[in-house]
Amino acid sequence: xxTTLVKNLYRETEKFTGKEVQVxxxxxxxxxxxxxxxxxxxxxxxxxxxxxxxxxxxDNFKEITKLSVSSSIVVNGVLELTPQAKQPFEIKAxxxxxxxxxxxxxxxxxxKHSFEYLRTIAHLRPRSNTFSAVFRVRSVAAYAxxxxxxxxxxxxxxxxxxxxxxxxxxxxxxxxxxxxxxDVPRTEEGKVDTSKDFFGKExxxxxxxxxxxxxxxxxxxxxxxxxxxxxxxxxxxxxxAAEFWMIEPEMAFAxxxxxxxxxxxxxxxxxxxVMENCPEEMEFFNTFIEPNLFDKLNNVANSDFARITYTEAxxxxxKSGVEFQYxxxxxxxxxxxxxxxxxxxxxxxxxxxxxxxxxIKAFYMRLNDDGKTVAAADLLVPGIGxxxxxxxxxxRLDVLESRINEMGLxxxxxxxxxxxxxxxxxxxxxxxxxFERILMYLTGMTNIRDVIPFPxxxxxxxx
RNA sequence: UCCGUGGUAGCUCAAUGGUGGAGCAUUCGGCUGUUAACCGAAGGGUUGGAGGUUCGAGUCCUCUCCACGGAGCCA
Numbered sequence: 001x002x003t004t005l006v007k008n009l010y011r012e013t014e015k016f017t018g019k020e021v022q023v024x025x026x027x028x029x030x031x032x033x034x035x036x037x038x039x040x041x042x043x044x045x046x047x048x049x050x051x052x053x054x055x056x057x058x059d060n061f062k063e064i065t066k067l068s069v070s071s072s073i074v075v076n077g078v079l080e081l082t083p084q085a086k087q088p089f090e091i092k093a094x095x096x097x098x099x100x101x102x103x104x105x106x107x108x109x110x111x112k113h114s115f116e117y118l119r120t121i122a123h124l125r126p127r128s129n130t131f132s133a134v135f136r137v138r139s140v141a142a143y144a145x146x147x148x149x150x151x152x153x154x155x156x157x158x159x160x161x162x163x164x165x166x167x168x169x170x171x172x173x174x175x176x177x178x179x180x181x182x183d184v185p186r187t188e189e190g191k192v193d194t195s196k197d198f199f200g201k202e203x204x205x206x207x208x209x210x211x212x213x214x215x216x217x218x219x220x221x222x223x224x225x226x227x228x229x230x231x232x233x234x235x236x237x238x239x240x241a242a243e244f245w246m247i248e249p250e251m252a253f254a255x256x257x258x259x260x261x262x263x264x265x266x267x268x269x270x271x272x273x274v275m276e277n278c279p280e281e282m283e284f285f286n287t288f289i290e291p292n293l294f295d296k297l298n299n300v301a302n303s304d305f306a307r308i309t310y311t312e313a314x315x316x317x318x319k320s321g322v323e324f325q326y327x328x329x330x331x332x333x334x335x336x337x338x339x340x341x342x343x344x345x346x347x348x349x350x351x352x353x354x355x356x357x358x359x360i361k362a363f364y365m366r367l368n369d370d371g372k373t374v375a376a377a378d379l380l381v382p383g384i385g386x387x388x389x390x391x392x393x394x395x396r397l398d399v400l401e402s403r404i405n406e407m408g409l410x411x412x413x414x415x416x417x418x419x420x421x422x423x424x425x426x427x428x429x430x431x432x433x434x435f436e437r438i439l440m441y442l443t444g445m446t447n448i449r450d451v452i453p454f455p456x457x458x459x460x461x462x463x
Numbered sequence: 464u465c466c467g468u469g470g471u472a473g474c475u476c477a478a479u480g481g482u483g484g485a486g487c488a489u490u491c492g493g494c495u496g497u498u499a500a501c502c503g504a505a506g507g508g509u510u511g512g513a514g515g516u517u518c519g520a521g522u523c524c525u526c527u528c529c530a531c532g533g534a535g536c537c538a
Contacts (some may be wrong), residue, residue, distance in 0.1 A: 031497050038497050052496080068489090087496055109474060109488050110499050115529065117474070171537065233536055234464065248537060326532090335535075389538065399498095434538030447531095448538095459529090 001076065009079065013089055017077045021091065023050060023100070024074040026127060029110050032065035039064075041075065046131055047280040050381070052089040058096060069110065072125060085182065098347055116449050122454050122463045124431040130289070133281035134443055137274055141439060143227075144273035145226060145247055148266055154249060155220045159209030162229065164201055165413065169296040169380050173204035174242075197311070205230035210430060211417050217250035217428055218420050224249040226435075237439060238447040239384065243456040245272045250311060250430035256366075256375040256392040259429040260352050263379060263388055264305050265351070265398035271301045274442055290444025296382075299349060306351040310334075310373065312351050313342055320346075333360045336385055343380040351382045363403045364417075365390070365391040377431075384441050390431020397421040 001022045008018055009023070010103055025043030028033070032038075032265070036055035052075050077093040099370060107121050108128055118125040125131045140243060162176050178198040179185065185193040194202045209225040216223045229246040249266075275282055275297065286293040308316070315413065317328040317338055326335045334342075334353070343351045354377040365374035379388035394400040398423060404411055411418065439451040449455040454463040 011503070029499075032501050033494060033497075033500095035495060036497090038500085040498080053496080082496095085496085104489055105473065107473070111474075112488055113474065119530095169532095229538080231537075235536065236464095237533075237535095238530085238531090240537070246499085336486090386538065432538060437538060439475095 003074070004046070005045035006041075006043045006050045009089070009434065010039065010046060010048060011048060013079075013081070017081055017089070019079060020076065020094070021079050023052075023074045023091065025050075025072065026073060027069060027071045027073060027102075028070060029065055030067055031315060035405050037065055039067075039073075041073070042127075042132075044132070047136065047284065051087050052093050052165065053090055053097070054093040054096060057091065060096065060098070063098065067098065068102045068104045068106060069108065070106045071123075072099040072102075073097060074099060083339070102120055108211055117446060119455070120447055126453070127223050129284065129286045132451075133278075133284050134439070134445060135453060137278050137281050137452060138278050138439055139441055141270055141274050141442060142226070142435070144270045144277075145266070145435075146274070148269045149222075149224045149249065152222070152262075154222045154224045157209075157213060157216045157218070157220075157223045157225050158210040158227065159206070159248075161206055162199075162203050163206045164199060164337075165211070167444040171296050172209050172229050174232045178202045180231075200383075207231055208246070208432065210250070210432065213248050213250040213430060214417070214428065215420055217430065218424070218426070221252045222249070236458060238449075241436065241448050241452060241455055241457050244448070244452065245435040247353050247435060248430060249433075250428060252428045253426055254429045255375060255391075255427060255428055256354065259261045259325040259431050260305075260307065260379075261355075261389050263390065263431055263433070264350075264352075265285075267305075267388075268301045269377075270438060271297050271442065275301075285443050285445075292354060293444045300381075303349055305379070306347045306349060306353065307340075307377075308351060309354050313338070316342065316346060325436070327445055331357050331359070339380045339385050340382075344382040346384065348380055350387075352377045352379050358403075361391070363407045364392045365398070367399055374428075376423070381441055383446075384437050387437045387441065388433050390429065392427060394429045395421055395425045397425065 003024050004016065004286065006023060006025065009021070022221045023041060023043055025041045028040040028042050028049055029041050031036060036053065039052040040049040041052050052062065058064065074097040075091060075093050077091040078096040079089055079091055081089050088097065091449040108124055115130070118128065118131065127134055149156070179192070185196040187193045196198070197203070206229060206248065208229065209227065213223055213225050228243055229247065230243055232242060233240065249262065251262070276319045282293070288344065311330065313334065314328055314330050317324070320341065322341060324335070324337055326337065326339060336445045342353070343349070354375070356376050357372060358365070358367060358374045361374050361376050367374055376391035378386050381387050394403060400418065401411060404414060436448045436451050440446065440448060445451050445452065449457060
């Protein structure tokens with residue numbers, strides 16, 4: 001007899017009613033009486049459990065009552081509807097085969113655990129309600145992103161994980177080397193001789209695929225990347241990880257407005273897709289993780305995102321009369337407290353802040369006609385802060401070169417990037433979406449460590 | 464890196480400087496429809512580590528490790 005997935009039992013219950021079925025999975029709990037008992041079984045295919053009823057007619061009845069949490073079993077039985085009970089149906093077992101018993105010291109109990117504790121058992125936490133829901137949503141959200149871009153003709157580009165350019169400029173990098181760190185080859189000046197290293201030069205893990213992505217956008221028009229990204233920042237916050245996943249679309253013949261339009265459409269698409277395809281998981285988050293999550297998400301899916309300029313944001317903050325820890329002044333970067341005030345207090349929905357002063361933004365962002373600001377836009381959302389950062393790119397070779405000089409960078413390091421402007425350059429725009437950050441927003445989980453299967457953060461690379 | 468909070472049973476948490484407890488989990492027993500089942504009993508501790516003050520330290524002091532939260536950095 002073939003095994004049926006619990007998801008199918010729930011989705012097509014009529015088809016199985018009164019029929020003999022086989023299910024397999026891990027025990028969440030056993031409640032036994034003298035002559036009969038109940039098992040809550042989760043088979044991994046579905047958020048909900050299926051209730052198994054068993055009695056002393058089974059020759060291994062006594063053995064089954066003693067099974068501890070997370071033992072794995074295969075059950076044959078008849079599916080019966082139970083309209084008056086909490087669960088819609090249950091399986092009356094005719095045979096229960098024990099595949100793997102679980103030690104009584106199984107660390108996941110039938111009670112609420114702190115997320116901190118669950119992080120210490122990252123190999124077992126996907127067996128809990130919360131984490132099974134988070135990681136099923138993670139998978140569906142990733143698919144939604146691919147679906148969104150593929151449906152619009154974007155080409156999925158795999159940009160390198162190991163990069164030879166130290167000029168991506170988005171943060172501290174992890175060095176990649178095969179040199180013997182106990183006996184590093186030196187040059188005559190005493191510096192590390194990277195010509196002896198695996199690639200014959202210094203290499204690092206990528207902090208962004210954007211520069212490579214631009215090369216492909218200027219050939220395939222609309223592209224996106226979706227892959228791991230690494231930042232060696234010594235960050236200790238709920239929203240930073242050393243290894244995370246990022247989506248970086250890049251569009252040729254596009255301006256800042258085009259980027260914001262597609263980004264807004266994308267965020268709404270992901271929300272709608274996940275709500276439709278993970279109803280049980282989302283219901284759980286709405287009930288137990290973030291009350292009113294549905295209101296928040298529906299509000300985002302059905303409203304236009306606000307769009308204000310940096311200059312307007314500064315005015316709003318100045319006029320607010322709020323005492324900020326960091327005073328606001330045109331020219332300084334907005335602090336987290338400022339961003340939160342704007343998105344959480346003023347607009348109460350996602351906000352694009354555009355046209356930042358050039359001195360606080362990256363060299364590749366397109367200089368506006370005022371000569372003071374660049375065509376950048378960050379998307380701020382309540383509770384998370386910055387979820388997307390992007391810009392129109394500087395396509396004018398001479399302007400780009402002088403920006404590189406201004407910022408004290410070396411032209412030679414960007415030779416191929418500059419050539420993209422030399423050979424048929426055009427205006428183009430793109431952005432970076434932090435995948436974990438949008439997952440946090442979707443699920444209501446407040447710590448990035450709880451939306452990555454095995455999180456890597458400063459000081460922690462367990463599992 | 465800076466600031467703050469915390470570390471007590473497997474887990475979640477109590478304990479005025481004076482005999483370290485509870486709930487859940489575990490083990491054993493009871494119970495004929497349970498729903499984080501229920502009822503009864505038992506076992507379970509180097510109070511993160513080192514040093515100090517004190518007749519006496521989980522509690523006070525110094526140092527240290529770790530975790531969490533916030534800031535910076537950013538996605």
